[in-house]
Amino acid sequence: MEDEISSFFESSPPQKNMEEILENLNEFIKLNSSSQGGRRIVCVTSGGTTVPLEQRCVRYIDNFSSGNRGAASTENFVKAGYAVIFLYRRGTCQPYCRSLPDDPFLECFEFSDKTNIQVHTSHLEAVKMAVMDQQTAVAEGSLLKLPFSTIYEYLQMLRLIAEALKDVGPCSMFYLAAAVSDFYVPWKSMTEHKIESGSGPLDIRLAQVPKMLSVLRSNWAPKAFCISFKLETDSKILMEKATKALRKYKVHAVVANELSTRKEEVVVVSSSGNVVVRRECDKPESFVEDNLIRLIVDRHSTYIKESHN
Amino acid sequence: MEDEISSFFESSPPQKNMEEILENLNEFIKLNSSSQGGRRIVCVTSGGTTVPLEQRCVRYIDNFSSGNRGAASTENFVKAGYAVIFLYRRGTCQPYCRSLPDDPFLECFEFSDKTNIQVHTSHLEAVKMAVMDQQTAVAEGSLLKLPFSTIYEYLQMLRLIAEALKDVGPCSMFYLAAAVSDFYVPWKSMTEHKIESGSGPLDIRLAQVPKMLSVLRSNWAPKAFCISFKLETDSKILMEKATKALRKYKVHAVVANELSTRKEEVVVVSSSGNVVVRRECDKPESFVEDNLIRLIVDRHSTYIKESHN
Numbered sequence: 373m374e375d376e377i378s379s380f381f382e383s384s385p386p387q388k389n390m391e392e393i394l395e396n397l398n399e400f401i402k403l404n405s406s407s408q409g410g411r412r413i414v415c416v417t418s419g420g421t422t423v424p425l426e427q428r429c430v431r432y433i434d435n436f437s438s439g440n441r442g443a444a445s446t447e448n449f450v451k452a453g454y455a456v457i458f459l460y461r462r463g464t465c466q467p468y469c470r471s472l473p474d475d476p477f478l479e480c481f482e483f484s485d486k487t488n489i490q491v492h493t494s495h496l497e498a499v500k501m502a503v504m505d506q507q508t509a510v511a512e513g514s515l516l517k518l519p520f521s522t523i524y525e526y527l528q529m530l531r532l533i534a535e536a537l538k539d540v541g542p543c544s545m546f547y548l549a550a551a552v553s554d555f556y557v558p559w560k561s562m563t564e565h566k567i568e569s570g571s572g573p574l575d576i577r578l579a580q581v582p583k584m585l586s587v588l589r590s591n592w593a594p595k596a597f598c599i600s601f602k603l604e605t606d607s608k609i610l611m612e613k614a615t616k617a618l619r620k621y622k623v624h625a626v627v628a629n630e631l632s633t634r635k636e637e638v639v640v641v642s643s644s645g646n647v648v649v650r651r652e653c654d655k656p657e658s659f660v661e662d663n664l665i666r667l668i669v670d671r672h673s674t675y676i677k678e679s680h681n
Numbered sequence: 682m683e684d685e686i687s688s689f690f691e692s693s694p695p696q697k698n699m700e701e702i703l704e705n706l707n708e709f710i711k712l713n714s715s716s717q718g719g720r721r722i723v724c725v726t727s728g729g730t731t732v733p734l735e736q737r738c739v740r741y742i743d744n745f746s747s748g749n750r751g752a753a754s755t756e757n758f759v760k761a762g763y764a765v766i767f768l769y770r771r772g773t774c775q776p777y778c779r780s781l782p783d784d785p786f787l788e789c790f791e792f793s794d795k796t797n798i799q800v801h802t803s804h805l806e807a808v809k810m811a812v813m814d815q816q817t818a819v820a821e822g823s824l825l826k827l828p829f830s831t832i833y834e835y836l837q838m839l840r841l842i843a844e845a846l847k848d849v850g851p852c853s854m855f856y857l858a859a860a861v862s863d864f865y866v867p868w869k870s871m872t873e874h875k876i877e878s879g880s881g882p883l884d885i886r887l888a889q890v891p892k893m894l895s896v897l898r899s900n901w902a903p904k905a906f907c908i909s910f911k912l913e914t915d916s917k918i919l920m921e922k923a924t925k926a927l928r929k930y931k932v933h934a935v936v937a938n939e940l941s942t943r944k945e946e947v948v949v950v951s952s953s954g955n956v957v958v959r960r961e962c963d964k965p966e967s968f969v970e971d972n973l974i975r976l977i978v979d980r981h982s983t984y985i986k987e988s989h990n
Binding site for chain 1: 731734735737738739740741742743744745771772775777778781783785786787790791792795798799800805808809811812813815816819826828860862863864873874875878879881882883884885886887888889912913914915940941
């Protein structure tokens with residue numbers, strides 16, 4: 373497995389602006405490790421990764437993920453006092469922006485004259501949250517946003533973050549909500565130019581993306597608290613798959629969710645048993661992440677205590 | 682070819698809210714056909730189409746397209762007096778919003794107190810354009826925005842628009858800037874559930890999407906002026922491919938563009954010869970679409986005159 377992983381990275385296109393990312397990352401971690409005896413830091417991954425089919429990329433395979441789970445979870449982690457490194461797919465839902473309409477500039481604002489802009493009262497709360505709460509979280513050093521698009525960018529940045537968080541130890545967490553591609557076209561076997569159409573069906577062979585979860589747990593950040601996700605469309609195989617992932621990757625818990633009910637409920641699968649977490653249906657403005665993050669934060673507290681004993 | 686096209690539509694998942702789309706479309710066309718002796722109406726398509734790999738879609742193939750071409754062209758068409766039906770991929774660049782930063786709610790605004798929002802002076806012009814110009818275009822009936830994501834949605838809506846525009850005749854135009862999938866998985870041969878990973882490489886066979894361009898020209902809107910696009914990554918084959926498309930689909934012009942230079946120049950290929958259109962490099966705020974649409978509008982005027990003779 374280790375040589376599969378190193379050959380994946382060796383054959384990946386190098387990540388642009390890596391130094392700048394590392395500098396921002398170290399500054400963010402230093403700020404939060406020294407303040408108030410050291411804050412807990414969580415890396416939340418969000419959105420889907422793309423798999424280019426051509427080096428000069430015109431077509432790619434994508435994983436459906438709106439980013440709502442990652443955005444809502446980030447808001448709850450910041451509320452619980454965490455500093456969040458938000459590793460997100462460009463263009464997906466942002467923390468504090470979930471209640472904005474799809475077309476915000478068409479629907480939320482009005483200019484009363486050439487310079488004075490107003491917010492429609494019906495969207496005032498949504499815009500205030502998107503502007504004030506988000507800016508406060510970033511300004512207070514509670515939120516660092518790092519965008520990705522391809523599977524190559526995602527895995528190179530995940531490794532970078534894991535190694536940068538190494539010294540934070542048990543107070544660091546990985547909350548891996550991103551929809552990571554299982555299959556890809558190795559960069560070196562990829563055609564350079566746009567695949568030509570017009571000559572009948574197209575056969576594509578995709579290799580398996582090496583599972584980085586085990587190396588994240590064993591090498592990159594062995595002391596971090598680690599939560600992974602398992603999404604299935606078929607509820608009959610969901611729990612079996614989530615339990616298998618728990619054992620195989622030795623994560624602390626797997627959040628199992630089914631595509632069609634994922635906004636209403638999830639199941640937290642761990643060695644201490646399975647816990648069903650639901651949205652509070654009697655509160656229309658509540659989200660399943662409100663209860664989910666409460667549970668995850670408690671488990672993290674127990675983990676930190678046990679690792680200090 | 683005709684039965685390939687009908688079997689494509691018969692096996693496609695039905696388009697949701699079709700009646701509502703048709704109602705808005707007919708209202709928009711009626712408003713613009715009766716006003717001032719009838720306005721020219723252009724359908725601009727923009728962004729890439731997705732090809733689902735599973736019926737309960739988790740993974741899909743996507744075509745890279747930011748939507749900048751379609752958005753910039755729409756602004757220029759409205760300026761030239763056209764009414765624009767903007768058929769766009771959800772989440773891509775919107776008309777009048779091109780100069781907004783990637784993260785507008787984090788970067789453009791500030792609340793001076795609980796209700797009064799201000800725009801940072803550095804972004805005032807960009808926000809004013811995104812709010813005022815866009816709202817004016819929609820309010821004046823010059824812009825109708827219709828979103829799509831999948832290849833099924835795109836082609837069903839393109840057919841709907843073409844048939845709705847039939848009576849507008851030579852005053853209607855199709856400006857097909859969208860990056861439409863060449864390959865797809867026929868819905869009926871698609872697996873229902875998420876493709877399982879963990880068992881070695883994945884082989885996918887993709888069928889060719891029937892080319893709708895010829896049926897758009899022959900049946901759906903035979904009198905409309907029709908512009909298609911050809912994007913290549915290899916400049917050596919671009920012109921040959923564009924010329925071939927011109928003859929094969931009998932469109933009025935093909936806009937040929939190469940991926941790495943597409944923002945600087947395009948070549949308009951037509952039976953009257955090839956014209957290179959460039960961005961005015963001495964004007965930093967100019968775009969290649971400013972000159973491109975001027976040329977296309979002229980050609981459309983000639984086409985209208987000739988069809989009335």
